[in-house]
Amino acid sequence: MSALPLPGPPPRGTVAAYVAALRLPSVTCSLVPVALGLVMAGGRDDVRWWLAPVVLLAGALVQLGTNVSNSVEDFVNGVDTPAMEGNDRSFVDGTLTVAQGRRYYRALFGATVVLGAVIVAVTGPAIVPVGLLGVLAAWSYTVGPFPYKYHALGEPTIVFLMGPLMTLGAYTAVTGDAWDPAAFVVGFVPGLLVVAVLTANNFVDMDDDRRAGVRTVPLLVGFRGARRLYELELLGAYLAVPALVLTGVLGWPALTVFLTLPIAWRRVVLARSATRPGQPGIEPLVYGTAGLHAVVGAVLVAAEAVSRATGLTG
Numbered sequence: 001m002s003a004l005p006l007p008g009p010p011p012r013g014t015v016a017a018y019v020a021a022l023r024l025p026s027v028t029c030s031l032v033p034v035a036l037g038l039v040m041a042g043g044r045d046d047v048r049w050w051l052a053p054v055v056l057l058a059g060a061l062v063q064l065g066t067n068v069s070n071s072v073e074d075f076v077n078g079v080d081t082p083a084m085e086g087n088d089r090s091f092v093d094g095t096l097t098v099a100q101g102r103r104y105y106r107a108l109f110g111a112t113v114v115l116g117a118v119i120v121a122v123t124g125p126a127i128v129p130v131g132l133l134g135v136l137a138a139w140s141y142t143v144g145p146f147p148y149k150y151h152a153l154g155e156p157t158i159v160f161l162m163g164p165l166m167t168l169g170a171y172t173a174v175t176g177d178a179w180d181p182a183a184f185v186v187g188f189v190p191g192l193l194v195v196a197v198l199t200a201n202n203f204v205d206m207d208d209d210r211r212a213g214v215r216t217v218p219l220l221v222g223f224r225g226a227r228r229l230y231e232l233e234l235l236g237a238y239l240a241v242p243a244l245v246l247t248g249v250l251g252w253p254a255l256t257v258f259l260t261l262p263i264a265w266r267r268v269v270l271a272r273s274a275t276r277p278g279q280p281g282i283e284p285l286v287y288g289t290a291g292l293h294a295v296v297g298a299v300l301v302a303a304e305a306v307s308r309a310t311g312l313t314g
Contacts, residue, residue, distance in 0.1 A: 014095075017090055017095040017096050018096070018104065020088060020090050020095070021067070021068050021071060021088055021090040021091075021096055021101065021104065022064045022067060022068065023064075023067045023071075023088050024064075025287070025290070026063070026067065026290055027060050027063060027064065028290070028293065028294040028297065029063060029162060029190075029194045029197065029290060029293060029294075030059045030060055030062065030063035030162060030166065031056060031059065031060060031297075032190045032293065032294065032297030032298070032301070033059070033162060033163060033166035033167050033170070033187055033190040033191070033194075033297075034055060034056050034059035034060075034166055034167075034169075034170040035056065035170075035297070035301045036167050036170075036186060036187070036189075036190060036297065036300060036301050036304070037166060037167035037168060037169065037170025037171045037183055037186075037187070038052050038055065038056075038170050038171070038174060039301055039304045039305050039308060040167065040170075040171050040180070040182060040183040040186060040304070041170075041171050041174050041175050041183075042304075042305065042308030042309065042314055043308050043311075043313075043314030044175060044314075046175065046176075047174050047175055048122055048123060048174050048175075049174065051119060051122060051123070051173060051174050052174060054115055054118060054119060054173075055119065055169075055170050055173045055174060057115060058112050058115040058116060058119070058131075058173075059166060059169075059170065061108050061109075061111050061112040061115070062108075062109070062112045062134060062135060062138050063138070063162070064108050065105045065108030065109040065112065065138060065139075066105075066138040066139075066141055067088070068101060068104050068105040068108060069101075069102075069105040069138075069139065069141065069142055069143050070141060070142050070149070071088045071090060071091055071101065072091055072098055072101035072102055072105065072142075073142035073143060073147065074142065075091040075092055075098065076098060077142075077150070077212065077214070078212045078213075079208065079209065079212040079214055080092050081208075084208060105143075109135055109138070109139060112135055113135060116128075116131045116135075119131075119173045123172075123173060123174065123175070123176035124176045126172050126176050126177060126178040127169065127172045127173050129178075130165060130168060130169040130172060131169060133165065134161065134165055134166070134169060137157060137161045137165075138161070141154065141157075149214075149216075150214045150215060151215055152215040152216055152217050152219070152220050154198060154202075154216065154217075155195050155198055155199060155202075155216070155217045156195075156217075158191070158194060158195050158198050159188070159191040159192060159194075159195045160187075160191060162190065162191060162194045162195075163187035163188055163189075163190055163191015163192070163194065163195075164184045164185065164186075164187030164188060164191060165187070166187060166190075167183050167184065167186055167187030167190070168180065168183045168184045168187065170183075171183035182249045185244065185249060186244060186249055186250065188236075188237075188240050189237050189240050189241060189244070189296070189300060190237075190293065190296075190297055190300075192233050192234075192236045192237035192240065193233070193234070193237045193289075193292065193293040193296060193297070194293055195233055196230055196233040196234050196237070196289050196292075196293075197286060197289045197290045197293060199217065199218065199226065199229055199230045199233060200230055200267075200271070200285045200286045200289045201286045202216040202217065202218045202219075202226070203218045203223075203226045203227065203230060203271070203274075203277065203285070204277065204278060204282055204283060204285060204286060205277070205278070206218050206219055206223065206226070206277035206278070207277045207278050208278070217229065223276065223277060227271050227272065227274065230268075230271050231268055231271065234264050234267070234268065234292075237296070238257070238258065238261070238264070241254055241255065241257050241258075241300070242255065248313065249313070250300075250303075250304055250307065250313060251303070251304060251306070251307025251308070251310075251312035251313040252307070252312065253303035253304070253306050253307050253312065254300055254303045254304055254307070255303075256299055256303050257296050257299050257300050257303070259299070260292065260295050260296050260299060263291075263292050263295060264292055264296075266288070267285065267288050267289055267292055270282060270284065270285050270288065271285055
């Protein structure tokens with residue numbers, strides 16, 4: 001009996017290829033901060049809650065556009081090659097062309113702008129500065145005259161872009177208020193966790209990035225420094241929670257995030273097991289950290305929703 005053929009990449013330009021390019025499992029990295037920002041509006045009487053699905057979709061689209069643009073431009077700049085493992089291979093395998101990819105991410109960013117216009121029409125122009133900054137930062141990650149990902153600026157920018165900027169933006173979108181300090185600072189919890197995902201990715205890909213001439217923070221601080229940075233990012237996210245509880249930003253149920261510490265510790269153990277970049281067996285660190293971000297985010301959103309509903313905060 002002959003062996004069954006292994007599934008190959010989807011045919012060029014098919015729906016499956018376009019879906020694969022989105023890297024949908026990572027979308028929780030944007031849904032978590034947006035949901036947390038929405039929860040921070042709980043307890044107010046003037047919130048346009050029916051806009052919440054629109055806000056969540058806008059947050060997802062800006063990340064998906066970034067995912068596609070990152071894959072396209074990494075391939076163009078020689079960062080992603082046929083020899084790479086994991087990640088999205090839509091462009092290195094030729095299932096999508098560069099031209100198709102560029103049209104694709106422009107359409108995703110364009111759809112985000114259209115949803116932003118809907119929000120402005122309902123709640124007013126307060127969301128415009130945050131929204132435009134978010135789309136511009138997402139676009140400029142790997143596109144434009146200065147793609148900051150390639151200049152060791154991705155990590156510090158992502159902390160704000162997918163943390164406080166998203167939580168404040170979601171809050172503003174449904175309330176019309178341009179500023180709320182609580183909605184801003186609470187974003188550092190998901191922000192530090194999502195930058196840990198990026199650090200883990202760059203930590204694993206240090207050799208590939210060096211060959212491509214790309215500068216990342218792990219390359220600047222070295223292998224051991226990158227491993228320590230990853231641990232500090234996780235630690236910072238967890239320490240931020242009791243600080244926010246003590247200052248009244250979050251209710252005490254938010255402390256239930258510490259129930260996820262065993263999951264975080266397993267990620268730390270995996271990172272510490274690595275003795276060199278690209279070592280076989282450490283690739284799951286990236287997806288494992290993204291999963292930790294999703295679990296911590298879900299617990300935090302649920303806990304704060306309970307706090308707001310029972311009057312413990314807000």
